[in-house]
Amino acid sequence: MSVIGKAALLGGGVIGGGWAARLLLNGIDVVLFDPDPQAARKMGEVMTNARRAFADLIPEGRPSEGRLTITADLAEAVSGATFIQESAPERLELKQNLFAEVDALAPEDALICSSTSGLLPTELQAKMKRPERLLVAHPFNPVYLLPLVELVGGEKTAPEAIERAKTLYVSLGMKPLHVRREIEAFIADRLMEALWREALWLVKDGIASAEEIDDAIRYGCGLRWAQMGTFQVFNIAGGEAGMRHFMAQFGPALKWPWTKLMDVPEMTEELIERIAEQTDAQAGGRSFRELERIRDENLVAIMQALEPKDWGAGAVLKQYRAQLRGDKT
Amino acid sequence: MSVIGKAALLGGGVIGGGWAARLLLNGIDVVLFDPDPQAARKMGEVMTNARRAFADLIPEGRPSEGRLTITADLAEAVSGATFIQESAPERLELKQNLFAEVDALAPEDALICSSTSGLLPTELQAKMKRPERLLVAHPFNPVYLLPLVELVGGEKTAPEAIERAKTLYVSLGMKPLHVRREIEAFIADRLMEALWREALWLVKDGIASAEEIDDAIRYGCGLRWAQMGTFQVFNIAGGEAGMRHFMAQFGPALKWPWTKLMDVPEMTEELIERIAEQTDAQAGGRSFRELERIRDENLVAIMQALEPKDWGAGAVLKQYRAQLRGDKT
CATH class of the missing domain: 1.10.1040.10 (N-(1-d-carboxylethyl)-l-norvaline Dehydrogenase; domain 2)
Incomplete structure (x- = not known):
């Protein structure tokens, strides 16, 4: 049984699409929030390459693929989610507002991670009511293959959230690296x-x-x-x-x-x-x-x-x- | 038949020792000029690792190993050499003087290459009578495995010397990269x-x-x-x-x-x-x-x-x- 129940992904660009592929190929159902009308086409192309690469990597014993749903409705995406990964454009205010909304819409115990490649988690969690469950989990392209994910907590991030994230990413075949001090652009x-x-x-x-x-x-x-x-x-x-x-x-x-x-x-x-x-x-x-x-x-x-x-x-x-x-x- | 007749190496440190290993494993006889009394012991250790790695890399059809001679006599080292590779300490004056000596002692048509990781060939050739045959050929550790070698000519280096070096390093299984503009530390x-x-x-x-x-x-x-x-x-x-x-x-x-x-x-x-x-x-x-x-x-x-x-x-x-x-x- 996976440590992830329902996964919600926010944004389906190069990074968000890569996250979707890694999760789906690990047998996890994914709801992707992306208002882009091209989202389905792009995800299809990502999955073609990711499926081939994953089959080469793990020729035998792969989980059966999870189910992908794409929606332009944020509430639908995060409703009932246990794990939320945000990969929206790199603009602080946009992300802050998104997290404030998600904070209100998602289950209380959902873990919320940002793929930002440089913004500080302390700033990202500024408008949240439950900031303790937000952290940065910064992956590398192609997300469905490269093992590294940098975990960075903000001032209000709970140590338990970091530990939970470690377990979660390891279950996806990744190598979490805890960046112990909050610094722009991480390591x-x-x-x-x-x-x-x-x-x-x-x-x-x-x-x-x-x-x-x-x-x-x-x-x-x-x-x-x-x-x-x-x-x-x-x-x-x-x-x-x-x-x-x-x-x-x-x-x-x-x-x-x-x-x-x-x-x-x-x-x-x-x-x-x-x-x-x-x-x-x-x-x-x-x-x-x-x-x-x-x-x-x-x-x-x-x-x-x-x-x-x-x-x-x-x-x-x-x-x-x-x-x-x-x-x- | 190799494009290298007799190879003379100047200096048997980490880089010089690595060159010796690559040449010997390619079946080329090497005379190593190194006044260090520990030179033979160090070369023995380098060869142990290099032999194992090379056997892994090329399990079949390896040339029979060349013969290694170590000498503290520069004239003996470069006499009759067709190819000379210098890997002495990174001090400009030391190298300039070494090249002036080698210039006088070596056959006129010997190609002379420096392993310097940053000094300019124009300066290295300053005291030579036949500077046209000197260039920088900068390798990477371990020299007996990594393919890259940066070739850099000085103001007086003949284009033919660069071409000759390209052929020579390719024959040793390397990838020569011609650095077209002379710049400290190269690329x-x-x-x-x-x-x-x-x-x-x-x-x-x-x-x-x-x-x-x-x-x-x-x-x-x-x-x-x-x-x-x-x-x-x-x-x-x-x-x-x-x-x-x-x-x-x-x-x-x-x-x-x-x-x-x-x-x-x-x-x-x-x-x-x-x-x-x-x-x-x-x-x-x-x-x-x-x-x-x-x-x-x-x-x-x-x-x-x-x-x-x-x-x-x-x-x-x-x-x-x-x-x-x-x-x-």
């Missing part, structure tokens, strides 16, 4: 943005193209990041003397004027156009859905490759598969 | 440093531990970076409207005060100690060599997983395997 997005900003400078200054930068990542450091992150990789790079040696040797380099850390590149039309042209060229005429499929196949292959090693995302997958087996017996 | 290290600097801030400010930061990478974005880099991933994240939409939506976030971009954290003893303690805890009592083995096994598994997809590092591996087969028939 992963700050790291991604630091990398992205430097990458934008390299394109703007004509040092490298989008493709060259992607190659510099995926043929080198990206393969290390995927399984060990950055600290443990540098720990090993320090050789026998480990991290202390590494920091002594490479720490000072941070003071050299290597990276464009003092400013943010101006997002001119010209820069946006240059990058869009370069990424189009890189995509080589493949459609968005085709690229998505390639990405998903690669993610599945990497996670499965790490599974026998019981390492990183492979360890999460191994545990998830055991859970699914347990659910059947 | 990959700038990206890694941007990420690393942000990570250091997060630890310094007590937001997250080294392990939590590594988890935020390896369970999420790291899995995407390993196969697509950053631009193509964001292109997909933009949904049907692609990169233009993504930039319009997320570009402005770069102007928010999310990341600590204005300064560099002070590398106090306390910060170094905190990070070293956290990475030690994360390592869970595993030795450096043990961690290295785990990392290598994971890298092999990821590259092999991508090979049937003919994608990224998997495509390089596929081509390399075909080359090795071709060499045998």
Whole structure:
């Protein structure tokens, strides 16, 4: 029996659609609140890719798919829900008002999570009568495959809500990471943005193209990041003397004027156009859905490759598969 | 027949040792110049791990190993060499003087490459009589597994030297990336440093531990970076409207005060100690060599997983395997 009864999702964009797919593929019924008349078509496309990826990931013993309902009526969506995941546009006031409404409409004991990639839970819960059950649960695209979900509580979030969320996301095959201090953009997005900003400078200054930068990542450091992150990789790079040696040797380099850390590149039309042209060229005429499929196949292959090693995302997958087996017996 | 006759390596540290392993495992004889009395012991340990990883990567049809000679005599090392790779400490004057000596001692047509992770080739070639044959060829740890090598020419580097280096590194199963404009730290290290600097801030400010930061990478974005880099991933994240939409939506976030971009954290003893303690805890009592083995096994598994997809590092591996087969028939 799942820890989730009825799931209500607010918003069916790239992230909300990904949540819907993960829940449905885990056999959970989903009511999706989305006023967009295109919502059903978009969800259908997401599910086509997600179903294929999930079947590759878990060839045997998958739960039977949950039932999807799409509605433009918020009260209908959250009525009777035990778990609510919001993935609306990133505007504070919009989200605050949405949570105030949901707070009044949903059952008292429903857990309410926001997919925001940067807004603070303390601000998100400001207009709620029962703010203790709200937290941020920030996932990563594609939500139906990547294990990470960052959990961030606000000043009024109850510790029990965090614990409940941990259990819930683990039951969906995910890896919850509790971000212990409330900070804008949390952990992963700050790291991604630091990398992205430097990458934008390299394109703007004509040092490298989008493709060259992607190659510099995926043929080198990206393969290390995927399984060990950055600290443990540098720990090993320090050789026998480990991290202390590494920091002594490479720490000072941070003071050299290597990276464009003092400013943010101006997002001119010209820069946006240059990058869009370069990424189009890189995509080589493949459609968005085709690229998505390639990405998903690669993610599945990497996670499965790490599974026998019981390492990183492979360890999460191994545990998830055991859970699914347990659910059947 | 290899494009490399005799290879001379200057310096047998983590990088130089990794080069030695890649060359030896490709059947090439190596003379290693290293005055360190511990050089033979260290090389023995590197080869133990590298041999295992390479046997996992290429279970069948490996070339027979080349012969390793270690010498403290520079003239002996470079005499008759067709290819010279320098991996000495990162001090400009030391490298300049080394290259001036090598320039005089080595055969006129020897290709000379530097493993520097940041110094400019124009400066490295300053004291050479035949600077046209020097370039930077910057590899990534572990050199015997990761495909990427950044090639950077200086003002006096001949275009033919770059072309010759490309052929040479491809023959070793690598992916040369020509960095078209000379810039400190090239491409990959700038990206890694941007990420690393942000990570250091997060630890310094007590937001997250080294392990939590590594988890935020390896369970999420790291899995995407390993196969697509950053631009193509964001292109997909933009949904049907692609990169233009993504930039319009997320570009402005770069102007928010999310990341600590204005300064560099002070590398106090306390910060170094905190990070070293956290990475030690994360390592869970595993030795450096043990961690290295785990990392290598994971890298092999990821590259092999991508090979049937003919994608990224998997495509390089596929081509390399075909080359090795071709060499045998």
